[in-house]
Amino acid sequence: xxxxxxxxxxxxxxxxxxxxxxRAREAGAERxxxxxxxxxxxxxxxxxxxxxxxxxxxxxxxxxIVLSLPARYSTASAETFAAAGVAVLDALHSVDLLVFGCExxxxxxxxxCAEYLAEEPADYGEKLRRxxxxxxxxxxxxxxxLPEYSDILRHPNNILxxxxxxxxxxxxxxxxxxxxxxxxxxxxGEAISxxxxxxxxxxxxxxxxxxxxxxxxxxxxxxxxxxELLEGRVLSGQDFSAVLGEKLMSAEDVSDLACYEDVTExxxxxxxxxxxxxxxxxxxxxxxxxxxxxxxxxxxxxxxTALGIRRGEDGEYGLVTQVLGFREEAAGLLGRLxxxxxxxxxxxxxxxxxxxxxxAGRTFSEELRVSDIYRAVMSVKTGDPCGREIAEPIVxx
Numbered sequence: 001x002x003x004x005x006x007x008x009x010x011x012x013x014x015x016x017x018x019x020x021x022x023r024a025r026e027a028g029a030e031r032x033x034x035x036x037x038x039x040x041x042x043x044x045x046x047x048x049x050x051x052x053x054x055x056x057x058x059x060x061x062x063x064x065i066v067l068s069l070p071a072r073y074s075t076a077s078a079e080t081f082a083a084a085g086v087a088v089l090d091a092l093h094s095v096d097l098l099v100f101g102c103e104x105x106x107x108x109x110x111x112x113c114a115e116y117l118a119e120e121p122a123d124y125g126e127k128l129r130r131x132x133x134x135x136x137x138x139x140x141x142x143x144x145x146l147p148e149y150s151d152i153l154r155h156p157n158n159i160l161x162x163x164x165x166x167x168x169x170x171x172x173x174x175x176x177x178x179x180x181x182x183x184x185x186x187x188x189g190e191a192i193s194x195x196x197x198x199x200x201x202x203x204x205x206x207x208x209x210x211x212x213x214x215x216x217x218x219x220x221x222x223x224x225x226x227x228e229l230l231e232g233r234v235l236s237g238q239d240f241s242a243v244l245g246e247k248l249m250s251a252e253d254v255s256d257l258a259c260y261e262d263v264t265e266x267x268x269x270x271x272x273x274x275x276x277x278x279x280x281x282x283x284x285x286x287x288x289x290x291x292x293x294x295x296x297x298x299x300x301x302x303x304x305t306a307l308g309i310r311r312g313e314d315g316e317y318g319l320v321t322q323v324l325g326f327r328e329e330a331a332g333l334l335g336r337l338x339x340x341x342x343x344x345x346x347x348x349x350x351x352x353x354x355x356x357x358x359x360a361g362r363t364f365s366e367e368l369r370v371s372d373i374y375r376a377v378m379s380v381k382t383g384d385p386c387g388r389e390i391a392e393p394i395v396x397x
Contacts (some may be wrong), residue, residue: 038071
């Protein structure tokens with residue numbers, strides 16, 4: 001039997017995620033690896049709970065090993081997020097299946113769309129450029145250039161699924177894609193049911209409403225979340241307002257902001273022009289959004305600014321992953337994975353950091369730094385000492 005992987009955020013881990021892990025086992029996987037976003041997620045926000053808390057919930061929910069996808073990639077566009085995730089998993093030389101959720105009734109339609117995009121036909125590229133020149137955002141311009149796939153590309157999970165398959169095609173990966181159709185509420189659905197959206201659950205958790213959340217998450221995860229809420233250990237983008245505000249107010253010119261990932265010169269000018277209107281992280285993202293710049297792009301750019309994640313030259317930042325946690329019975333797989341991997345798999349940060357090559361070292365040092373920022377913001381909120389990320393032990397269950 002083989003090994004499956006899911007590229008995930010688990011923000012928070014819920015019944016739909018548990019179902020995807022079950023689907024991986026139905027597809028023939030003996031073990032399931034979760035490559036999970038660290039302390040920051042793709043929508044341009046801090047994760048609700050720390051990466052170690054979310055790793056424990058994932059392990060108790062059925063994952064065997066939880067690895068971290070560094071913030072540089074976990075907070076990127078869907079294309080970069082998917083490509084980096086596939087590249088990390090491919091480099092492990094241990095994964096047979098890539099399982100992911102989707103809204104498509106016909107998973108084959110995702111494959112057809114991905115194959116088309118992987119080829120980048122000239123007529124599609126021209127239509128896309130025309131849309132962008134007219135001031136459309138990238139998602140709208142792409143949908144207009146691909147009318148035959150517009151229904152598929154209206155759904156966030158479908159978009160990620162297409163990007164995963166496209167990355168598999170372009171990299172020549174031997175991993176087989178296994179789409180798992182989403183059950184219950186839609187991606188942005190706010191109703192609470194057995195299969196609620198992560199968005200709905202985040203809203204309830206931030207309001208302290210665990211009574212409704214329990215319906216939609218595994219019992220073990222609910223206990224973890226309740227304990228964190230009781231101690232006030234939960235974050236949202238608004239908690240990073242002061243961190244972002246300092247960066248905005250200390251900038252002297254466009255170059256001081258355009259150096260950050262996803263911040264274009266036009267966006268940097270907007271940020272400088274409107275910084276006197278700054279009042280909060282989320283509010284400023286809405287001020288910066290426009291017809292050609294989605295609110296999600298603005299949030300990612302502002303998060304990169306707050307965290308100091310700079311735009312990197314080709315090859316400047318290398319792939320690396322860290323073991324956040326594992327089930328004791330999967331220790332053998334972890335050992336084999338580390339031996340076979342073509343990239344660093346960190347298990348002992350203080351010792352492993354010193355031996356990393358320059359490119360991977362830059363990525364991992366950055367990851368430790370931004371996770372320390374997460375811990376510091378959490379500490380301000382709770383009043384507890386923040387500690388250091390480099391000293392956090394691996395989660396074992």
